[in-house]
Amino acid sequence: MENKVKKSNNLKYIILCLLIIILINIAGYFILNSVFEEDIVTNIGEKKIDISIQSDEELQLVKAEKFEIPEHISATVPIFMYHFILDDYGNFPDTENFLKPETLEEQLKYISENGYDTIYIDELDDLYKYDKPVALTFDDCFVYFYDNAFPLLKKYNQKATIFIITDYINGENYLTEDQLKEIADSGLVKIESHTKTHDYLDEMTYEEQLEQAVESKERLESITGQEVSVYCYPTGRYNQTTLDIIKDYYDFGLEMLGGVYDSDVDTNPYQIPRIYANRSMSLSTFASYLAQSRVYY
Ligand SMILES: [Zn+2]
Known part of the structure; x- marks a missing residue:
């Protein structure tokens, strides 16, 4: 139990x-x-x-x-055309071509403070890199570019394209080879061709036009060591012969006027329009052109 x-x-x-x-x-x-x-x-x-x-x-x-290049992009880009950056235009007749340095400074300040991207003309093929592109171009230049515009571009770290008349290089009041080299080496300015003599292209023979296009390009490239790929027609005058010639030597041709560049409308790269930035242009007019800048897919 x-x-x-x-x-x-x-x-x-x-x-x-x-x-x-x-x-x-x-x-x-x-x-x-x-x-x-x-x-x-x-x-x-x-x-x-x-x-x-x-x-x-x-x-x-x-x-x-992320950085894949899109197949098609559209863009509107204000391309401003300047000539001389100088306070006192003296006896020069085209007073509107002389922009005051303080006006250029106001414009550069506005560009940098409002997030616009200054681009070179040869970047019109690469607009996918930018959100709000704008281009600044200076024709003829003379020494005023070196004295008054170049320091402001450096101060605001903004890019520009300048168009040089090659027979004038080293001439009175014109840019010297050393200055052109210094400007090109800055990385802020692309130096492009404004022909050899600044004469009317549409009144020249084929041979004369060929010489203007080829020799000006070669001279600038030998000075700067950089490729010259943009041709700017003096006083905006050119003809079919001009277009036939430069397609073999240049990527772009610039007109004097025409308004804001629109990639869907201005499809010929040798007929790129510009906006005349003259002495009496107000900052609000300048800003209204900038406001049209955009890149879309
Ligand atoms: Zn000119």
């Missing part, structure tokens, strides 16, 4: 122990499982982060996707 009770007590004890072990296991399973899950999530999370941070290949792919 005593043995039976003992056996029964032992059995109860064993069952209780088993139950406790089972309960501990079950509890342990859930606790461990939740910790493991957390670990796995954390690890996966870290792994994901690690992949995106550490894999150069993946980074390159992301970059390539």
